[in-house]
Amino acid sequence: MRSLFGKIFLWLLGTSLLPVAAFMATSSYFLPSGQAPAFLPIYLWTLLGTAVLGYLVAINLVRPLRSLRRTVEQFGRGDLTARTGSLRKDEIGGLSRAFDRMAERIETLLTAERRLLQDVSHELRSPLARLRFAVELARTDGDREEALTHIAKDVERLANLVDELLQLTRAEGDPSSQDLHVIPLNDLLRSLVADCGLEAEARHRRLALKVDGSAIVLGERELIRRAVENVLRNAIHYAPEGTTVEIVMTLVAEVATITVRDRGPGIPDEWLGQIFKPFFRVDNDRARTSGGVGLGLSIAQRAISLHQGKVEARNANPGLIVTIELPHAKGLAGRDAVLPAVGAGSFKP
Ligand SMILES: Nc1ncnc2c1ncn2[C@@H]1O[C@H](COP(=O)(O)OP(=O)(O)OP(=O)(O)O)[C@@H](O)[C@H]1O
Ligand SMILES: [Mg+2]
Numbered sequence: 239m240r241s242l243f244g245k246i247f248l249w250l251l252g253t254s255l256l257p258v259a260a261f262m263a264t265s266s267y268f269l270p271s272g273q274a275p276a277f278l279p280i281y282l283w284t285l286l287g288t289a290v291l292g293y294l295v296a297i298n299l300v301r302p303l304r305s306l307r308r309t310v311e312q313f314g315r316g317d318l319t320a321r322t323g324s325l326r327k328d329e330i331g332g333l334s335r336a337f338d339r340m341a342e343r344i345e346t347l348l349t350a351e352r353r354l355l356q357d358v359s360h361e362l363r364s365p366l367a368r369l370r371f372a373v374e375l376a377r378t379d380g381d382r383e384e385a386l387t388h389i390a391k392d393v394e395r396l397a398n399l400v401d402e403l404l405q406l407t408r409a410e411g412d413p414s415s416q417d418l419h420v421i422p423l424n425d426l427l428r429s430l431v432a433d434c435g436l437e438a439e440a441r442h443r444r445l446a447l448k449v450d451g452s453a454i455v456l457g458e459r460e461l462i463r464r465a466v467e468n469v470l471r472n473a474i475h476y477a478p479e480g481t482t483v484e485i486v487m488t489l490v491a492e493v494a495t496i497t498v499r500d501r502g503p504g505i506p507d508e509w510l511g512q513i514f515k516p517f518f519r520v521d522n523d524r525a526r527t528s529g530g531v532g533l534g535l536s537i538a539q540r541a542i543s544l545h546q547g548k549v550e551a552r553n554a555n556p557g558l559i560v561t562i563e564l565p566h567a568k569g570l571a572g573r574d575a576v577l578p579a580v581g582a583g584s585f586k587p
Contacts, residue, residue: 252291451489456567461541468534476502
């Protein structure tokens, strides 16, 4: 019997035997003496059967409800992974599964909120540090105008960053809220390499960009830019002085592939799968010297997978190769329009 109704019905049927049995037992008093004992065992057995049936039904109903209550309490205490995992086919099973779905959704939303908080604080750090420096400069240095220009630039950047992170979280929750741009990847890479080139030069590393084909990606320019920038900045950071970081873009079979290769220490093979996880850093010494917190690659991965792409890393001995693959938006080359968010439904490779 699958439904709760069925069980209750069965239980009622069982208990209804009780008065029948009682009637049969009492009616024996009206029967000629000597026959009464023949009904007594029937009565007793019926009574026993009804009691057992009633107990089984009650246990069957109460046990899953108790387990559901325990799971709800566990979830309420903050264990967001608590689930009933019920396989029952009746109404209690349905209720348990509805709870599991609700818990799943709440866990996803809360995790996304926490990640947003981590990402925001991480990404705000560098512009804030520069701002502090610029304010100090404005106080002590004569050239206030220049310091103010720096401050204005960083304030602008902070505003952009907040927008971008909010956009990333919103888009993860609801892909249809994305504003889609036609992004020529070649231009994006050229401007990125020009921007990062100054930093690389200051650290005595070179950047070499090689572009093969003209790839177009449909998506959010800032997110893609940020993803590649995080990978490139890592490469510049870990590349030894005097070496070149190579950035290559190819377009093969409608897939645009960007590889960033440095000649640094690479990553121990057992950690390769971990570096895209938030806050993962290969060793703590590096953390102390580089000041990074280990969010750059996780932000990059989220941004790229949002565009139906993927990021991977492998050792090149020497150095690390990080590969970013993105679907080429064939047929949109030459267009530069910003597609409205409602067009997001067509944003599939
Ligand atoms: N090109 C690279 N060569 C060697 N190790 C790397 C390279 N790129 C990343 N890693 C390792 O992967 C870890 C995670 O990188 P990720 O960019 O996520 O964080 P981070 O650079 O430490 O900090 P940030 O959040 O400032 O980017 C790094 O701490 C580093 O140990
Ligand atoms: Mg980094």
